[in-house]
Each structure stands twice: as C-alpha cells, then as structure tokens.
C-alpha cells in the first residue's frame with residue numbers, strides 16, 4: 006500500500022468513529038494530522054533502515070510493522086501521549102492495510118523467531134517494483150493505483166469539512182479584493 010491508501014481510510018474512519026471511541030475528542034486539524042502520521046508510522050520507523058541500508062534485510066517492514074510495536078504505541082498513547090488517543094489506532098490499521106498476515110514472522114516478532122520475513126523477489130526501489138508489475142502483473146498494479154485513488158477520495162471526504170469553513174471565509178474576501186480604507190469619491 007502507498008501513501009493515500011493508508012492515510013485516506015484512517016482519516017475517514019477517524020472522522021466517523023473518533024468521538025464514539027473517545028467521546029471527549031474533536032476531529033479537528035490537529036486530529037487529522039495526528040491520525041495521518043499514526044497511519045504511516047510503521048513506514049516512518051522502518052523505511053529509513055531499508056533505504057539507507059542500516060539493516061541487513063531486503064525488506065522495509067521491520068520492527069515498526071510488528072504487533073508488539075503497535076501494541077506498545079497504542080498503550081503509550083492511551084495512558085501517556087493522551088492527545089494522540091484514539092488516533093493511534095491507525096497504526097495497527099496500517100498492518101491490516103499492508104496485509105501483514107502474509108509475513109507472520111514479522112507480524113509476531115519475536116515470538117516466531119528473531120528475524121523479519123523478506124518478500125520472494127527483491128526490488129531495489131518502488132520504481133523497479135512498479136515497472137516489474139507493469140510488465141508482469143498489471144492487475145496488481147491497477148489494484149495499487151485504484152487503492153491509492155480511493156484513499157485520496159476518502160482523505161478529501163474527511164478533510165473537506167475542516168477546510169470548507171476556512172475557504173468560505175477566504176473566498177468572498179478574495180473575490181471582493183482589498184478592502185477600501187476610505188469611501189470612493
């Protein structure tokens with residue numbers, strides 16, 4: 006899954022379910038930012054290890070993609086970083102959207118062994134992966150693109166009610182131009 010495929014469904018669900026999960030919460034711009042960051046937190050944690058070659062494995066799914074990390078993060082937010090609750094639930098949601106049940110050793114780390122599952126084929130970059138998909142598995146490529154577009158629509162649906170009032174204030178003022186300081190003669 007790629008960027009909007011993660012933050013779109015998370016933001017949309019947070020808008021729908023946030024106040025039900027924690028009645029005192031308000032879905033405002035801070036909440037949208039928090040849930041978006043929590044939705045991609047496993048990638049923020051793991052991808053630098055992969056792209057900078059800091060860990061000897063051909064995968065960008067490491068500690069951040071484990072159930073243990075999600076559990077610890079959710080507990081920390083529930084009891085310490087309370088401003089991030091319930092938005093932290095987007096972090097285990099990332100594991101579902103990544104289909105992490107395909108990588109049981111990573112998901113259950115370190116219960117099944119102290120190593121992380123690697124995909125059957127190695128691609129040095131996303132671009133190489135997409136070029137390979139284009140030539141070999143266009144249906145999967147279409148699914149990825151469709152997933153990201155759907156995520157973009159869901160993100161817009163969650164963010165629009167926050168942006169609309171600000172735009173409503175700004176647009177008429179912009180249409181009027183600069184306010185006059187003295188009446189016309």
Ligand SMILES: [Zn+2]
Pocket residue numbers: 047048066070099103
């Ligand atoms: Zn991921």
